[in-house]
Amino acid sequence: MLGDTIAAISTPMGEGGIGIVRLSGPDAIGVADRLFRSPRGVSLSSRKSHTIHYGHVVAAGSVVDEVLVSVLRAPRTYTREDVVEIGCHGGMAATRAVLDAALAAGARLAERGEFTQRAFQNGRISLDQAQAVLDIVRAQTPLGLEAAVDRLGGRFASAIADLRRDLEAVVADLEVEIDFPDLDVAVDGLLPRLRSLAARIDELRARGEQGRIVREGLTIAILGRPNVGKSTLLNAFLAEERSIVAPTPGTTRDTVEEVASIGGVPVRLIDTAGLRPPTDDVEAEGVRRAEAAARRADLVILVLDRAAPLEDEDRALLSRDWSVPRLVVRNKCDLDDCLGPMDEALDVSAREGAGLDALRHRILSLVASGGIPSRNTVLLLDTWERDLLRRAADALERAIAAIQSATTPDIVAEELRAALQATGELQGIDVSESILDQIFSRFCVGK
Numbered sequence: 001m002l003g004d005t006i007a008a009i010s011t012p013m014g015e016g017g018i019g020i021v022r023l024s025g026p027d028a029i030g031v032a033d034r035l036f037r038s039p040r041g042v043s044l045s046s047r048k049s050h051t052i053h054y055g056h057v058v059a060a061g062s063v064v065d066e067v068l069v070s071v072l073r074a075p076r077t078y079t080r081e082d083v084v085e086i087g088c089h090g091g092m093a094a095t096r097a098v099l100d101a102a103l104a105a106g107a108r109l110a111e112r113g114e115f116t117q118r119a120f121q122n123g124r125i126s127l128d129q130a131q132a133v134l135d136i137v138r139a140q141t142p143l144g145l146e147a148a149v150d151r152l153g154g155r156f157a158s159a160i161a162d163l164r165r166d167l168e169a170v171v172a173d174l175e176v177e178i179d180f181p182d183l184d185v186a187v188d189g190l191l192p193r194l195r196s197l198a199a200r201i202d203e204l205r206a207r208g209e210q211g212r213i214v215r216e217g218l219t220i221a222i223l224g225r226p227n228v229g230k231s232t233l234l235n236a237f238l239a240e241e242r243s244i245v246a247p248t249p250g251t252t253r254d255t256v257e258e259v260a261s262i263g264g265v266p267v268r269l270i271d272t273a274g275l276r277p278p279t280d281d282v283e284a285e286g287v288r289r290a291e292a293a294a295r296r297a298d299l300v301i302l303v304l305d306r307a308a309p310l311e312d313e314d315r316a317l318l319s320r321d322w323s324v325p326r327l328v329v330r331n332k333c334d335l336d337d338c339l340g341p342m343d344e345a346l347d348v349s350a351r352e353g354a355g356l357d358a359l360r361h362r363i364l365s366l367v368a369s370g371g372i373p374s375r376n377t378v379l380l381l382d383t384w385e386r387d388l389l390r391r392a393a394d395a396l397e398r399a400i401a402a403i404q405s406a407t408t409p410d411i412v413a414e415e416l417r418a419a420l421q422a423t424g425e426l427q428g429i430d431v432s433e434s435i436l437d438q439i440f441s442r443f444c445v446g447k
């Protein structure tokens, strides 16, 4: 709902040096004037744009907080509306009290992403850039941030614009053929152009798949019988002594979860209790939790002790169907090998650090189709965008099949128009309300 004045806390909840309550809308400065007292009694409405003022927020006659207020007049603001930012003391109570004062003075609490939605609707940023903003805010690793910044720079937008232009050119040529059949333009001459367009879409889709992993992250469960070195492996990934390590089998009783970055992919690692027939109730619960961790993981790392003969529990784990990719790690490779060669197993020493880079590499190549994610291969896309790319690819494929089976040119043109439609939606043309809601609802309140 445009036109009213919205307010929200724009800094994270919790204790901090400062907190910012942001207002946007035609009455932003009016609302701020109703809650702000400057030492000399000067109103904010009389102040110039892009200036900062010292004073107090006052509600129901008493001082709520000491603040610095920025007055930013339309259109040179984030939303292109009048914006006021009230910098108050950080912390839940102070920011909350200032927000309450703003609401009491006539502002409405902003919805999730509503500031950015206004920036989009007022034409300051494209939909593409709005999404990039969200990805920047959400980035968990340097790679995620780089990919988001690239997107904000318009790389994806220009790739789509190029695709669309080339697609339009093909459609135009095809229409000549439809309008003037006597000219006898060879329709199958269009095949190489369509194939190259399809290849470009496929590449974007593959990069989008890599982006999905960088954006959403992965969950990896570390499993194995007791004492093989699962906790040591978790600690090695984190480079800190997070989980207790001891020579006693059955050391880890509960699951221990921690997030690490593996090659720019945020990974939630779950260290689990050693799997064996439990000796007491607590261990039984630990084993149950370990099994549950395996079920919600994207990848299972099965750890064996290379320095000890294979036990029945190891065999049972090796022959089990995990329903997700499984990676076998033979730990303690600093000691003598008691297992002998095994297919597709990686030798590591969690304690000494040997083989860990190879393990990281293997994890990424198992989960990321198309190789190890990097700045040049990662494209951050939303589900609906991946969907539209798929629609464009399917339509092109049908167009190619139609040409190959010598169908009439108008059928080919129809498929190509479907591909054009999908790429148009990717450019933010005719995007439906529900997609807009979907995008902006992923933002936090205050962004």
Ligand SMILES: Nc1nc2c(ncn2[C@@H]2O[C@H](COP(=O)(O)OP(=O)(O)OP(=O)(O)O)[C@@H](O)[C@H]2O)c(=O)[nH]1
Pocket (backbone or CB within 6 Å): 224, 225, 226, 227, 228, 229, 230, 231, 232, 233, 244, 245, 246, 247, 248, 249, 250, 251, 252, 253, 272, 273, 274, 275, 331, 332, 333, 334, 335, 348, 349, 350, 351, 352
């Ligand atoms: N030599 C050697 N010892 C290791 C290595 N990794 C772990 N250990 C030792 O193996 C013992 C068990 O390690 P943990 O990491 O606690 O094993 P775990 O699999 O978590 O064991 P539970 O929690 O009991 O299931 C400890 O004494 C570790 O120091 C390794 O790479 N080389």
Ligand SMILES: [Mg+2]
Pocket (backbone or CB within 6 Å): 230, 231, 232, 243, 244, 245, 251, 252, 271, 272, 273, 274
């Ligand atoms: Mg352990």
